[in-house]
Amino acid sequence: MPHSSVSFLVDKITLLLQEEVNLQRGVRDDVQYIKGELERHQAILMVADSSEDKDPELKVWVKNVRDIAHEMEDAIDEYDLGLVDHEQGNDICYFEEICFHLKTLKARHNIASDIKRIKSKVQVISERHPNISKESSSSSQRLSSRLDCQGDALLLEEADLVGIEQPKKEFCDLLFKDGTNRVVISIYGMGGLGKTTLAKQVYDDPNVKKYFKIHAWVNLSQSSKIEELLKDLVQQLHILIGKPVPKAIGMMKSDELKQLIKNLLLRSRYLIVLDDVWNVTLWNAVKLALPNNNLGSRVILTTRKINIASSYSGAELSREFHLKFLPTQDAWSLFCRKTFQGEPCPSHLEEECRKILKLCGGLPLAIVAISGVLAIKERSNIEEWNMVCKSFGSQIESNEDTRRVVSLSFNELPYYLKSCLLYLSIFPEFHAIEHMRLIRLWIAEGFVNGEGGRTPEEVADSYLKELLNKSLLQVVEKTSDGRMKTCRMHGLLREIVNIKSRDQNFATIAREQEQDIEWTEQVRRLSIINSCKTVLKQNKTIFKLRSLLMFALSDSLSHFSIHELCSSTGVNLLKVLDLQDAPLEAFPAEIVDLYLLKYLSLKNTKVKSIPCSIKKLQNLETLDLKHTYVTELPAEIVELKRLRHLLVYRYEIESYARFHAKHGFKVAAPIGNMQSLQKLCYIEVDQGSGALMAELGKLTQLRRLGIQKLRKEDGVALCSSIEKMINLRSLSISAIEEDEVLDIHDITKPPPYLQRLYLSGCLEKFPQWIKSCKNLVRVFLKWSRLKEDPLVFLQGLPNLRHLELLQVYVGETLHFNAKGFPRLKVLGLDDLQGLKCMIIDEGAMQGLKKLIIQQCGSLKHVPVGIEYLTKLKTIDFFDMPDELLTALRPNIGREFWRVQNVPTVYTTYWRDGGWDVYSLETFGERATDSDDHSNAMRLRTLELPILWKV
Template sequence: MEGNGIMVSAATGAMNSLLAKLAALLEEDYQMHKGMKREIAFLKDELSSMNALLERLADTEAALDPQTKEWRSQVREMSYDIEDCIDEYTRQLRHGQPQRPGGNGIMGFFHGYVQKVKDLVGRHEIAEQIQELKARIVEAGHRRKRYKLDSAVNCKSNHVVPIDRRLPALFAELDALVGIDRPRDEIIKLLDDGEQRMKVVSIVGSGGLGKTTLANQVYQKIGEQFDCKAFVSLSQHPDMEMIFQTILYQVNDEVGRIRSGDKEQVISELRAFLKNKRRIFGSEDKCPHQLKDIAVEIVRKCGGLPLAIISMASLLTTKSYVRAEWFKVRDSIGSGIEKNSDVEEMNMILSLSYYDLPHHLRTCLLYLSMFPEDYVVNRDYLVRRWVAEGFIKANGGRTFEEEGECYFNELINRSMIQPVHTLYDGRVYSCKVHDMILDLIISKATEENFVTIVTDRKQMLVSKDKVHRLSFDNYGQEDVTLYSMVTTHVRSLNIFRYSEQMPPLSNFPALRMLDLDGNNNLESSYLEDIGKLFQLRYLRIRASNISLPDQIGELQFLVILDLLNCIGISKLPASIGKLRHLKCLVVHRVELPDGVGNLQDLEYMSLVVVDYSTSVSSLQELGSLTKLRTLGLDWRIGDFHKEKLTYADNFVSSLGKLGRSNLQYLTLISPWSLDFLLDSWSPPPHLLQRLGITGWYLSRIPVWMASLADLTFLDIEVKVRQETLQILGNFPALQFLELYSNAADYGDRWLTVSNGGFRCLQKFKFVHWMNLMFEEGAMPMLETLEFQIIAHEARAESGFGPPDLGICHLSALRNLIVNIYCECARVEDVEALEAAIWIAVSMLPNHPTPTLHRFREAEMAKYDA
């Protein structure tokens, strides 16, 4: 990523990225012709001015006239073209730097001469392209002046209305109004045609015609017919708190005054008062019988999106009670950008939320149009793509990834994307886009030429402009190909379900992003030209049988390499060490590569394997990755390996260096003992936040672990004793704990979580051949609990009937899973234990519904796995 600002956006195209590259060209010491340097300076100055106007246009996007939109679109397209040209020019400059080509002698001279000729021809072609692009910039500048765009934007942005000019209309007396009776009575007739159902009537016209006055007179005339009514006037920038307060006072004159700032209380009062007053039929029991099933379907397709439900309800009030019309409305939801009047109306309503987004969030939301309908998008995966695309701006000392998560959360909070899965700490880690929102953003992305989509439903949605981001879903298609599409300008390519009809990668020379998703039929031969993708920054492959070519080392700008689902790859090519700008390496049980120390920009690496074939030097180099924040490692050096001590010592040394640098998240997996970490490693107390040590249990909790003051997540296999819970219970920030051990302890079979233990813990999973009890005051913030009980020991503990496990003391509990081991227990004892759990849960404030599983010896191995 170049710079700290947003490099690419839907509002300004590639302009920011282009300006950064032009500035770099002028600063770097290239052997550039003076005339070319002047041309580059001219491009930079002119484009800087145009970029400033593009950013101002983005502030008034909803109100732009067609002429301004066309100029903006042409300038954005031009930014992409110029950046492609500058990228190729930069590549040629770098390639032409002094070096020793082809060896010595006649052949070396010959190869050097041929290369020089090629460079001269290439630079001549680039020079001609730049002249053509310069002419386009000059013409765009002339049009800007002819259209007077700057003054038009200034008028839009500086237009301030000091007061709401409709205010006097709210208090106009009837006898002071001339000619009001006839239009007022016409509107009343439209509203009440004898069908006894509510209607919406719009009064439209230019400012000053008396629309507000007329509406107020209609309200005064027929308002007494309604037991719940309100009249409010909304300015262009309304104070929503005052609007809600005004409505509440008008519909319920008995409500007391709510102090300023209590928006939530006002809304709650309104919701309570208006409940069952109206949706579509006045109340649910008045819904016509023939429409109930289809109404339920429509609500389900609205997916809980408040704006969608309200908008759909408003739309349905205009429909008759004929089932065919309602079926038509239902089928229109999720129909994409097909021309449909109901969909267009819905998009206009939802556009209010879209235009309320800041520019950077609009870009990130539009990008989600690349994914198929109902596709569940992982948060980290999405954020990595945003980062690689240049959509994220670093802010307040946060990393790009941390800032991207803030963008993601804001889209969740605004209900523009829907949460699917949530982590232990309440953070959403996957989402999907509601059908209605997807329709909207597909429409907007196509209109802006931001994304081009080819699916089995839309066949070919090829815009009239050049294609920059292409999403191709081959599901259910046999013959649809992209050969008719010009692909030379495509920067982002998503291929869902690979087809043999896809054009080769050599057809995409401008590619920055390549995502081959869910392509089990993808063959390694498709990647043979990947080394030619000079600008590639992001590569993700999901395929079961594929190998990575050695040409991967040619991708000098690659930042993210995601091979998580490539189960056939166990070793990376030797050339991986050439990727000096690589920040994120997402793999699954791939051997720690030789030359890993060359990857000095690496911040994320998981999950790599250290086994007999791993060189000791690679383990030593691991410690030099001082920017590494996340590491996942599978340790496969057995206890009887002759060089185990050498491997262990180098590993501990590297972990120590990483721990003193930036390491925050560490996962260690091993089928062998990791007890060599107990006393030999001591990470700094204020860096590590997440720690996992699994696969083989530790004999005890390491002393150094108690000093991890910022540790929030711990997944550990350890021999559990009462003192183990005491140590873990004192961790000051621990929110998630998964505690597992298959080590049998034949002493005391009961463990107690003491009063005051685990003050911050929210989720606890305990898998052990021992039983748990909870004292009053233990785990005061615990929301999710999963543990097991050995039924016959539970009865023996109490002597008579089931024991009191203390579940009733877990006052914050919302989710409970209890696995009951039934071997050697009588049925009545198991049933009594389950009844006791239900009784304890019923006493909790949140009244969680427990999930109870019974299992026996034969099922235990599966449960352990």
């Protein structure tokens, strides 16, 4: 992490040196010296990232480097702040230039003093930098990794393998199928789940040993060398077959060792386990030694990284086995077995024990570790158990085996990912973190820059995928087309990350329930959870805030003041202000004085208007006003030339099928001036729309565009502008009224990367350009009222995963042709009142998992061919005719056979202001009184079956 801070600072210094601003004499040389020294220290810091915990002297040195980096960052930001009111234009005369230098004299004097002081500190740490070798670091990593493998398996064996029976059965089934092909099977998941234990249980199973008479187990580490691995394998195989190990093995090169192993395995059915694979290169090196001999041989790999698990391509077959967290009941059984030596949990302790277990998150290693702490506690003292719950992080930290396993995952991260992962400590426990929110925050913090022709957003997204691939993040929710929507850290990893965050003064977390917060000397990132009171009470901390985030506040913020909260001078350098969900009713006027602000979120607040002075925030990149009451933006908004994400809209979820359920914003200004925009949602174009359409064509960097209230006469101009948006990924267009025609046919060159398309309004004919958008994964059409079958144009889209049709077609028959919709996962049909017949050919929609049909009053027969949808998991019928539902009644319905292999079939009715949901098995037992439902589930919710959210 220190390396990340320094790397970020070096970039800032480079920009400072490139500016055409006359620093005072000698300052530029001092800045260049500081930059050179910090660059020289980066090599040490990269190694120190994983070694400082073991070396107190190194840890102190790293802290000093980090403090200097922060001081230098402050100096540069204070300097930038001093120039804000005196910025020059492009064309200035000699007199204006003199005036500028006079006005900025104070700022230049201050930075000169700061730089001189910082230079002297840099000289000291340069003289005292520690000697650290990469060899020693890799040696400690190798030992730690090997201990990780052994400790992981050992702890779980001591736990009597609770919950392993079912995974073992599933894995053995996987092991014995696929016939004579050689198959590579990967077990992946985060550290502590029991990957090694599962593999060992399968490996030692008598039936497995009998089937694979030639078998070997090889332990790996991050620093394993291919020659060592191959020699180990040669020795094991010779011992197994009863032959002496060749004396020349010590002198053999890797190619000779591979050929020797290949000869030994060529005529045998073998099982080779490679435990704890950390990189693909290792597998690529060893796989040539393992012949595909068509005898049913198997290779098992265990890894923490999904990208390794899914990277095996070529002639061999590959299978992935994702080892997941323990289910609640198994976790409880393991907890009780280890804590109470197999006895039931005492009733008076159950509540506290359940809380502690929740923090373990189903991770066996964490459960075993915390159980060891609890097993020696006095059972009659509830307060003592409560203290364990409150101090969960420190309890885990003190457990060497657990801390080593989890810390290894953090320590082996590249430096650029460590800051990103540490940042997640800012969010509350169990908080589901929005994918794009996290990406925008990372960028605003300076953790991510564009590189290799990619935007910062694309780079940040790749960072997020890396963390997921390394099993350091869990996906909480996905979109219907497979994108990650929200994520979180596992509870145990979170505790380790929190500890590192505190040690490195990365972020300060202020919770209402924690009265004894350890305030650091300087607070640079502050997360306030539940209440501001804990912040207001303290007065010793120096605030040097770069980020302020608030979560689940219960305070009234009617007189909210950031300056009062964190002192008048502590927020001037703020770059991130996230007030999402805060009880705000008015835009805090002081925000517009935060000149360096890059990220501002007022999402889910009651703010109604934005002041004209918003134009002062010239560094702003994200303005998130989603689900506020803002309906109009001041014309001055277009002066924010660096704004990349402008998000202003709200939904009325309870009226999902109402045409005007979504509200955007108006702006009376040339929006084409905002050429950095990547996301613009949702702009209402019914006023001055002719000129506005042309303005939109200037926004060629747009990735997502949302248009509301489009008039027919403006369709052609909009099409012309869309053709210029070559980077567009998501497009949403809604007509001004339900029966207004969307004239969007004149697109001859649609955006080549378009993935998501949402159209609301009448279509006189189907837009032909849509069928050429081969990257489309989501298509939502509403109120199209087409006379021609839309499936004809959509079913050839090769990547379409989610299709929703609401009042789209007035015809009587929908025909899904064979081989149509090859990758469709979700299909929703809503309010197709003329639909009488639905035909699904064999081979159509072969990957469909969810089918929703609602309010199609004329569809009285079960879709013909629905039985061909063999991967279908769920069918939802909402407000459908009784004739159709009667035909589906189990055992007695004449067409029940068509859906009998579908795991879940629901029938739902809207009554008394809520949805009544019945499983297929209880159809025919519908009660008039909801309290009478013995086997049916009653569901009342605003999250309706089909959501037209973009």
